[in-house]
Amino acid sequence: MYQLDPPGGEILKLLDTHAHIHFHQFDKDRKDVIRRIEEKLELVINVGIDVEDSKKALKIAKKSKKILCSVGIHPHNAKDTDRNHLDMLKDLADSEKVVAVGETGLDYYRNFSPKDDQIRIFVEQIKIARELEKPLIIHARDSFGDVYSILSRETLPKRRGVIHAFSGDYTWARKFVDLGFYLGIGGLVTYPKNDVLRDAVRKIGARYLLPETDCPYLPPVPNRGKRNEPIYVEYVILKMSEILLIEPEKLSEILLENTSDLFLEVKE
Template sequence: MVDTHTHLHFRQFNEDRTEIISRFEEDRIDFVVNVGVDLEDSKKSLEITKLSDRILCAVGVHPHEAKNVPENFIEELRKLARSEKVVAIGETGLDFFRNISPPEDQRRVFIEQIGLARSLDLPLIVHVREAYEEAYAILSSEDLPEKKGVIHAFSSNYEWAKKFIDLGFLLGIGGPVTYPKNESLREVVKKVGLEHIVLETDCPFLPPQPFRGKRNEPKYLKYVIETIAGVLSTSYLIVEERTTENAFKLFKG
């Protein structure tokens, strides 16, 4: 299986990062995409790719950090993206739930990163929270990279899922699909099918139901797979296989 969204460089993994990474083969993790959230953080994200051939990287500026970017942030991201380990631009997007950065800054920084992804022919990892309409308006009006990318931690309804899928994006599905009250996300999974899904943990955040309140990690993807298999009335191995194929096409194809 492939975890398309990790933050293994975060402090929550300082005590056992090496141990977790050493278990990737045993835990059936083909590779992870470790994701940066600002310039300095993206450097740290890229640095830990040295720990394993199974760690790839995304570099970008999260909408929370949009107000803090230096004028040359795109060129700095471009330099980082020269590494062969960098397979995506992100985490970028819009977050109007908390508006930690002003919406106008979020939009500007998001659009500039779309342009960077297009120029480098790298897919996008897009964060959207309480801003689906605005994010869709931007993505549907900008020239996108050929592979488009992932709507990370998708949390809206089927109507929005179909709109982003029609643009060419995959949906990142993780721990929240296992939550007992999250019937709406399971309904999305049932309607869109495996063709449009990749797996993610967003670790250390968003653990699956058995680990609510605890730190998430890549091996917990198995609980996401079990839930998706149940929703789609198919086998664990088919979900594992198809979602892995999707991730390989997007990030290694």
């Protein structure tokens, strides 16, 4: 395994394609977290989970040139979402610093919203993404089958999107990649028991992967039990480099190119 200095080493191009630095867990030291982003990372995408939360995510993104934003309605919040919320979300999604629609999708693990509501709001956000020509950031927990079915039948944005916090096997990885989606790889890939995920990463290859933290959640080894933050994405990239047998510097260049291709492409 390649070894580097502690997170933030200048040897890597670090980027975090899924963060929630507007969440309350960062209230006491958010300025310091943003300072570390500006010093150590190429970019961070700050992700909203409902209309009001997305406004907060966008407000934080406007504080730094290195922070971009995605706005969306998480499946947990689908039951509380009406047409007015969707219209407001579309207006937010058309903002300059917003590069994606989401976090949207389906969560059948907790089922905080009825499945019918989750599916309805997911499909509506796919329509918004398509109309605005922005990619999707998709939450799919215990719901790969329905997510895949919906993505297969709906008309999607040209730049499809990413399956956030991907945790599946190679078969599912291949199916989503064949639809044109990237796979978001975070701290889960560093956990000792996740051999199936590591196998999927190895077989899919770097071209279809994006690094993420999902901070403040899912901290990577060796920081399990601590609050996660964007600079810890280095541990994710190091683990990916070990799995893929690609030097970290080279891998970080590939991941940056993937991120640019998906989120930073300028509309013609």
